Amino acid sequence: MSKYWSELTASLVPYVPGEQPKDKRYIKLNTNESPYPPSPAVIAAIKSAANEDLRLYPDPTCEKLRQALAKYYGLTSDHIFVGNGSDEILAFAFPAFFSPEKPILFPDVTYTFYPVYTKLYGLTYETIPVDEQFNIEAEQYRRPNGGIVIPNPNAPTTRYLPVDDLRVILEANPDHVVIVDEAYVDFGGESAVSCIPEFPNILVVQTLSKSRSLAGLRVGMAMGHPDLIEGLNRIKNSFNSYTLDRLAIAGAVAAIEDQDYFMETTRKIMATRDRTIEILQPLGFQIVPSKANFIFISHPRQSAQSLFSELKVRGILVRYFNQPRIDQYLRVSIGTDEEMDYFVSVLREILG
Amino acid sequence: MSKYWSELTASLVPYVPGEQPKDKRYIKLNTNESPYPPSPAVIAAIKSAANEDLRLYPDPTCEKLRQALAKYYGLTSDHIFVGNGSDEILAFAFPAFFSPEKPILFPDVTYTFYPVYTKLYGLTYETIPVDEQFNIEAEQYRRPNGGIVIPNPNAPTTRYLPVDDLRVILEANPDHVVIVDEAYVDFGGESAVSCIPEFPNILVVQTLSKSRSLAGLRVGMAMGHPDLIEGLNRIKNSFNSYTLDRLAIAGAVAAIEDQDYFMETTRKIMATRDRTIEILQPLGFQIVPSKANFIFISHPRQSAQSLFSELKVRGILVRYFNQPRIDQYLRVSIGTDEEMDYFVSVLREILG
Numbered sequence: 175m176s177k178y179w180s181e182l183t184a185s186l187v188p189y190v191p192g193e194q195p196k197d198k199r200y201i202k203l204n205t206n207e208s209p210y211p212p213s214p215a216v217i218a219a220i221k222s223a224a225n226e227d228l229r230l231y232p233d234p235t236c237e238k239l240r241q242a243l244a245k246y247y248g249l250t251s252d253h254i255f256v257g258n259g260s261d262e263i264l265a266f267a268f269p270a271f272f273s274p275e276k277p278i279l280f281p282d283v284t285y286t287f288y289p290v291y292t293k294l295y296g297l298t299y300e301t302i303p304v305d306e307q308f309n310i311e312a313e314q315y316r317r318p319n320g321g322i323v324i325p326n327p328n329a330p331t332t333r334y335l336p337v338d339d340l341r342v343i344l345e346a347n348p349d350h351v352v353i354v355d356e357a358y359v360d361f362g363g364e365s366a367v368s369c370i371p372e373f374p375n376i377l378v379v380q381t382l383s384k385s386r387s388l389a390g391l392r393v394g395m396a397m398g399h400p401d402l403i404e405g406l407n408r409i410k411n412s413f414n415s416y417t418l419d420r421l422a423i424a425g426a427v428a429a430i431e432d433q434d435y436f437m438e439t440t441r442k443i444m445a446t447r448d449r450t451i452e453i454l455q456p457l458g459f460q461i462v463p464s465k466a467n468f469i470f471i472s473h474p475r476q477s478a479q480s481l482f483s484e485l486k487v488r489g490i491l492v493r494y495f496n497q498p499r500i501d502q503y504l505r506v507s508i509g510t511d512e513e514m515d516y517f518v519s520v521l522r523e524i525l526g
Numbered sequence: 527m528s529k530y531w532s533e534l535t536a537s538l539v540p541y542v543p544g545e546q547p548k549d550k551r552y553i554k555l556n557t558n559e560s561p562y563p564p565s566p567a568v569i570a571a572i573k574s575a576a577n578e579d580l581r582l583y584p585d586p587t588c589e590k591l592r593q594a595l596a597k598y599y600g601l602t603s604d605h606i607f608v609g610n611g612s613d614e615i616l617a618f619a620f621p622a623f624f625s626p627e628k629p630i631l632f633p634d635v636t637y638t639f640y641p642v643y644t645k646l647y648g649l650t651y652e653t654i655p656v657d658e659q660f661n662i663e664a665e666q667y668r669r670p671n672g673g674i675v676i677p678n679p680n681a682p683t684t685r686y687l688p689v690d691d692l693r694v695i696l697e698a699n700p701d702h703v704v705i706v707d708e709a710y711v712d713f714g715g716e717s718a719v720s721c722i723p724e725f726p727n728i729l730v731v732q733t734l735s736k737s738r739s740l741a742g743l744r745v746g747m748a749m750g751h752p753d754l755i756e757g758l759n760r761i762k763n764s765f766n767s768y769t770l771d772r773l774a775i776a777g778a779v780a781a782i783e784d785q786d787y788f789m790e791t792t793r794k795i796m797a798t799r800d801r802t803i804e805i806l807q808p809l810g811f812q813i814v815p816s817k818a819n820f821i822f823i824s825h826p827r828q829s830a831q832s833l834f835s836e837l838k839v840r841g842i843l844v845r846y847f848n849q850p851r852i853d854q855y856l857r858v859s860i861g862t863d864e865e866m867d868y869f870v871s872v873l874r875e876i877l878g
Binding site: 176177178179180181182183186187188189190191194202205207208209210211212216217220221224225226227228229230231232233234258259261262265269270271272273290291293294349350351374375383387388389390391392401402404405407408409410411412413414415416417418419420421422425 | 617768
């Protein structure tokens with residue numbers, strides 16, 4: 175606390191990212207990174223962009239990247255916004271579309287950054303309970319609101335809501351923006367980008383951090399009606415004109431264009447996920463059906479917190495959330511087959 | 527305008543960066559970029575960081591970069607904050623330290639992003655007129671306020687305020703944060719970083735965009751009392767945990783460590799600036815004494831707006847501000863000696 179802080183600063187409860195301990199080398203299954211490196215085309219594009227042009231500002235509109243994304247999604251570039259990770263895009267979208275008067279709705283079990291944004295911008299929110307199996311129930315999103323955020327698949331639960339159910343929410347809320355946070359959609363889900371021509375109130379947010387193996391490059395994208403994209407640009411251009419550097423733009427374009435590599439690595443991760451689930455079930459684990467690059471697991475005989483600690487001692491990091499409804503669960507990112515085999519063998523050892 | 531925009535979004539008047547036309551190749555003297563490439567060590571560091579680790583999140587605390595900066599400034603790393611350009615740091619600092627109740631003070635002629643930030647965060651401001659020669663008068667900053675922003679040297683005027691005058695402002699405002707925006711301080715000014723041990727209320731903001739030839743990499747830094755740094759971190763961690771990507775961190779560390787290259791390029795730019803001023807004076811130009819990598823010039827016989835247009839037609843971009851007090855001036859970035867010679871020859875042609 176400092177007398178120089180604004181009231182806002184003093185009131186904030188900032189987000190805490192997954193730990194990155196440096197005391198020893200861990201198998202990192204705790205921050206949903208890809209176990210596979212980015213496409214070789216991405217590395218080549220970045221090396222090629224590491225040249226004397228770095229003395230010049232990047233294109234503030236990131237037109238080349240937006241064109242590549244437009245082609246990929248079958249949209250025009252005025253439907254596309256890009257930012258410094260999907261977190262930054264969400265941080266722009268909350269003030270762009272939400273107002274303090276009415277609560278924003280999102281699930282009670284979800285990405286813990288959402289309430290942090292509301293606090294930053296003086297907004298209010300109401301959480302809608304997911305059901306006992308962690309399903310998001312579309313019918314619950316018919317109550318008065320000032321906007322909605324639906325993570326799909328949801329984190330940390332891995333639960334996926336079919337696009338038809340999303341349509342129910344979109345139709346019930348024609349006067350408010352519905353943000354669909356699709357950070358994990360490329361691991362078996364179907365994107366709601368297909369709803370954009372029909373619904374001027376949907377904003378789909380995605381990221382290169384997970385399915386394109388580029389958590390270290392900080393690039394996210396949002397797709398929606400050009401009016402929504404203009405709203406995001408108004409906030410962004412009142413904050414920082416150049417949020418993507420030249421290297422990030424070059425790498426991101428290459429990532430989007432290398433569809434073969436993307437298909438291959440996401441397919442491998444899904445196969446490893448499904449294989450891991452098959453091995454864990456006989457050990458007594460309850461596993462939520464996953465459409466993400468992580469799984470959400472619980473064991474009836476062992477507390478999640480102690481499992482978390484036992485794994486950490488043995489060099490494996492997973493994520494444990496000490497919060498209501500999910501404190502018996504662990505979120506485990508999908509690594510390589512070898513990493514998951516080791517993870518399972520350590521679990522066997524712990525369970526005895 | 528869209529019914530989906532928040533009231534805030536509708537009310538904003540976003541910042542407009544200098545134009546980046548693509549219709550033909552220009553001599554770009556309009557966005558204060560360095561005419562020299564970044565240090566070869568920066569390029570090498572980026573290429574080396576373009577590896578498979580890009581799949582992993584960057585260090586959210588940017589400890590390695592903060593250590594390099596701490597060493598450079600003779601501070602400890604808890605006095606250092608880094609961000610996606612100094613614009614992002616200012617965008618965090620305004621809500622971190624300023625509140626709506628009392629006006630923020632800054633000069634009437636200055637960086638046009640300051641009022642944009644106030645609007646974004648619902649803050650109020652009062653502009654303090656610079657004198658007829660565009661000097662910032664320290665004594666004017668004794669009136670009631672909720673915080674102060676002093677650009678030093680000021681943009682676009684190039685005027686520099688000696689650190690002793692800054693101390694007058696700091697001493698007169700012990701209860702409020704004084705942000706000193708030193709984007710251009712490396713071209714002949716003295717940094718107010720020396721005031722940090724004495725004043726817990728000073729935040730010094732700098733950038734790698736100008737003096738380190740890295741406008742395309744998006745890295746800025748802020749130095750101040752650890753309490754102020756913590757305030758910035760509270761806002762940042764409520765917005766986006768990872769604002770600097772792995773490549774930007776690697777390049778920035780190399781830039782800070784290559785002091786020889788930095789000294790050489792800034793010295794060359796200052797020499798070209800002083801030489802350009804000597805050539806322009808006999809042509810009748812009035813030139814504000816500059817401690818920046820640009821000059822602010824006016825001609826008694828020719829309107830600045832028409833000069834701007836005539837230069838553009840001839841392939842030279844400079845910056846013209848159609849606003850009170852400075853609409854007879856042009857802001858001209860310092861290029862290479864060859865670029866400035868060509869600029870002068872074209873001016874001679876226009877003046878006839």
